Every structure is written in C-alpha cells, then in structure tokens.
Amino acid sequence: MTQTHDIYTLDTQHYLPVFKRYPLILDHGDGAYLYDRDGRRYLDFLAGIAVNVLGHAYPPLVEAIARQAGRLIHCSNLYYTAEQATAAEKLVKLSGLGKAFFANSGAEANEGAIKLARRHGYRLSPQKSTIISATASFHGRTLATLTATGQPKYREGFGPLPGGFSYVHYGDGDALAAAMDDNTCAVLLETVQGEGGVHVPTRDYLARVRELCDAHGALLILDEIQSGIGRCGHFFAYEHYGIRPDIVTLAKGLGGGVPIGAFCATDSVASAFGPGDHGTTFGGNPLACAAANVVMDTVAAPDFLRHVGDMGDYLRDGLESLRAAYPGRIRDVRGLGLLLGLELDRDGRAIVDACLQEGLIINCTAGNVLRFVPPLIIEREHINTLITTLHRVLAQIA
Structure with missing residues (x-):
C-alpha cells in the first residue's frame, strides 16, 4: 500500500494546485460516515458538496452501478x-x-x-x-x-x-x-x-x-x-x-x-x-x-422527501440553539431543507479545521458561512453529534 506521505508527495508533484486541500486521505465510506486510511471515522456533513445524497455505499445504488458496468x-x-x-x-x-x-x-x-x-x-x-x-x-x-x-x-x-x-x-x-x-x-x-x-x-x-x-x-x-x-x-x-x-x-x-x-x-x-x-x-x-x-x-418518494423536511427542521433548530448560545459569534442561520448556513462574525476556516480534528466534516463558503449539506439519509443522532461537536469547538475558539 502506498504510504500516506508518498500520496501527499505525489499529489504535490503531479496534480494542478487548484485545490486548497485538507490533510486527509479518504479511503471509503458507509452511510453518513467517511473513513481515512487509518480507519478513523468522520461524520460527513458535506456529502461531496451536496453530491452524495444517498450517503456512501448505498446498496441499491452500488448494485445498479455494478450491474450496468457489467453490461x-x-x-x-x-x-x-x-x-x-x-x-x-x-x-x-x-x-x-x-x-x-x-x-x-x-x-x-x-x-x-x-x-x-x-x-x-x-x-x-x-x-x-x-x-x-x-x-x-x-x-x-x-x-x-x-x-x-x-x-x-x-x-x-x-x-x-x-x-x-x-x-x-x-x-x-x-x-x-x-x-x-x-x-x-x-x-x-x-x-x-x-x-x-x-x-x-x-x-x-x-x-x-x-x-x-x-x-x-x-x-x-x-x-x-x-x-x-x-x-x-x-x-x-x-x-x-x-x-x-x-x-x-x-x-x-x-x-x-x-x-x-x-x-x-x-x-x-x-x-x-x-x-x-x-x-x-x-x-x-x-x-x-x-x-x-x-x-x-x-x-422523489414522498416519505423520503418528508424525511428531508423533518431533518432540515431539526437541524435548523439545533443551529438556532447555537446562535442563542453564541449570540456575538453567530450572526444568522438561514437556508432551506438540508441546505443550511450559519453566518459567523469571523472567517470560518479555523472552525472547519477544528471540526475535522473532532471527526466532523463541514465546509465554509463565502468566507464566514458554515454550510451544511449532509447526505439526505441523515438521522437525528447524526445531527445531535454535529451540534454537540460545534458547541465544543465554538467554546474553545475565542
């Protein structure tokens, strides 16, 4: 297996430097989680930037792709x-x-x-x-x-x-x-x-x-x-x-x-x-x-879309609780469904970095807006983990 430092070296030497990458080499995923090469688990609230709507390794999707690839x-x-x-x-x-x-x-x-x-x-x-x-x-x-x-x-x-x-x-x-x-x-x-x-x-x-x-x-x-x-x-x-x-x-x-x-x-x-x-x-x-x-x-199934709406409401409530806890640090909570943003009073990169160290993948856009676009299959337990982690990180950042 290629060593971690060799992957970083290969990328630096040969890939066009248009991405400001995080020091994380992902290996596989399962549901709402991603895993690095050392087996560490990360809760994914980015979903490939709103791409992995069914999470990772969703069995019917994997089966359909494999079946079609064979045809x-x-x-x-x-x-x-x-x-x-x-x-x-x-x-x-x-x-x-x-x-x-x-x-x-x-x-x-x-x-x-x-x-x-x-x-x-x-x-x-x-x-x-x-x-x-x-x-x-x-x-x-x-x-x-x-x-x-x-x-x-x-x-x-x-x-x-x-x-x-x-x-x-x-x-x-x-x-x-x-x-x-x-x-x-x-x-x-x-x-x-x-x-x-x-x-x-x-x-x-x-x-x-x-x-x-x-x-x-x-x-x-x-x-x-x-x-x-x-x-x-x-x-x-x-x-x-x-x-x-x-x-x-x-x-x-x-x-x-x-x-x-x-x-x-x-x-x-x-x-x-x-x-x-x-x-x-x-x-x-x-x-x-x-x-x-x-x-x-x-x-497109009604029950699936209803789940997205319910989880969007639950996530928004959790983010609003953060705004109440950190009124000077969080300016706004906005969005629709499971496309939500938390506007900060500062650049959000340090918070994204700290969350990654805690095993949580999130994203910052427009400089100071934490963006949450998780897999649409997420459940309340995943949202609870997100909110708890953000509470811990925000409390540590002055």
Whole structure:
C-alpha cells in the first residue's frame, strides 16, 4: 500500500494546485460516515458538496452501478439506450417541463441552458441575447458560466470574457425590473444561492421574477445544481415557491456521486435546438443514467422527501440553539431543507479545521458561512453529534 506521505508527495508533484486541500486521505465510506486510511471515522456533513445524497455505499445504488458496468458503460449518443430514455422520462415528469438533456457536470448543464436561451432569443430577434444573473451567484468555472457568476473574484485574470451578461442584486425585484428590456433573453438565478453564502429568496421575489420574464418575453432559468434533487425538501426547490422555470439545470446529487448533469426545458423552448445544435460525448451514458434512475426513484418518494423536511427542521433548530448560545459569534442561520448556513462574525476556516480534528466534516463558503449539506439519509443522532461537536469547538475558539 502506498504510504500516506508518498500520496501527499505525489499529489504535490503531479496534480494542478487548484485545490486548497485538507490533510486527509479518504479511503471509503458507509452511510453518513467517511473513513481515512487509518480507519478513523468522520461524520460527513458535506456529502461531496451536496453530491452524495444517498450517503456512501448505498446498496441499491452500488448494485445498479455494478450491474450496468457489467453490461454497457458507454455508447455514443448516436444510438438509443433504455437507461437514458428512462432517466429523461423521470426527469421530465418530476420537473413538469418538456424535454431533458444530459451532460457531465453542473457547468456543462448551465452552458447548455445558456446556449438554448440564446438560440431561443435569436429566433425572436438577433438582438435578444442578454442574460441577467445575480450578485453572489455561482454557476460554474467554464468561461461562459464563470462570466454568468456574479462574483468578480472568480473572473479575475481570465479575460477577455464572453459578452452579453449583466448582474443585479439577488432578491431585489426593482433592480431586476430596471435592468430588463426587450433585448433580455433570460434571467439566470440559483433558486437558493449556495456558494454565495446560502441565500434564500422570498416567495414574492421569485414570483415577480417570473412575471418580469413573461412581460419581456425572456426565459427564467433556475440553477438547481445545489438546491435540487430533494435537497430542500421538494425534488426541486422551486416547488416551494409556486412557480415553474422555462429551463432548470441539475447536477451534483443527480447521480449520487456518479458524474452527471442535466437541463430540462419546456417543449416550446427546447424546439430552438435541432440536430447538431448541441451535444456531448459522455453525457447521459448508460452508467450515469443507471445511477440517476436509482437516485430519482429513491429521492422523489414522498416519505423520503418528508424525511428531508423533518431533518432540515431539526437541524435548523439545533443551529438556532447555537446562535442563542453564541449570540456575538453567530450572526444568522438561514437556508432551506438540508441546505443550511450559519453566518459567523469571523472567517470560518479555523472552525472547519477544528471540526475535522473532532471527526466532523463541514465546509465554509463565502468566507464566514458554515454550510451544511449532509447526505439526505441523515438521522437525528447524526445531527445531535454535529451540534454537540460545534458547541465544543465554538467554546474553545475565542
């Protein structure tokens, strides 16, 4: 077996240094827990950043992947597969939209949505091409999705960037109304902002965005890459708000850990694409779709979604107890379902580091927001451990 120090050395010498890694080499997982090479157990409240929705080594998912790997892992999208057709049917029914397309990641899903929106706008007018997104948003790391991301720090040094994007403050309907005109082809928003600090919109805001898009003949694109797949207590977070987008994008939890992204669009919008207008080599391959079918069947079940809602309420109550215990240190608790954030009065890295030493994996985003996106299978005992550990860590940090 390769020694631990050799793995660190190999990575430092040969892997592009784009991740600020923690000194932890993970070996395997089981349910809500991960284990390192020495067998130490860690309670996982990050889930691969909202990816491992069914936890680790979930037996039906493992069995489906193994069975499909023994039959057909990949074939060209020039041919049909039952796995892809079934996955598309499920996604269309769950979204209430008309057509689905499978990619490999969230960034690719958003790229496809941007292309489709631009082509749809072009059919109405060659000038109808502007896409408005929100400040503090995050939509991916390709050049187009980087430009759509409303955080300048991610774009610095990567110019020239694609044109045709503008930004308004998230949650400000008046600002959006002032920014829109007949050349706006789409508004692109995360239903719940994740990377930007776990920001939840009001019902009135999303309803107004929908009305403004309709008034200007613009599309509403909702990025549910982090908030979808049951994460917020409904299969899609937008179901909380009584609206429906023209395009919705997904990834992260869709394959339960197997890379897959997707976007769904209404039939009228989807008709803007014809053969050759978009494509992918690996997207929607039989292996990924076999995994996605298990995830969708499991997560979309009413009892499963009810569990997510119950655990989200229980976790929020626990986080609120922390805020009551540390009123000067914790500024806010916010989120939806099992996508929750705890805003601190300081940088959160030291708390994340201390929790890791305690056998708890959490994450900090936007500098000072502890983000909790655990596997959707977590139980009260896991949440109790999280809250107890955070109490201990916060008490030790001045």
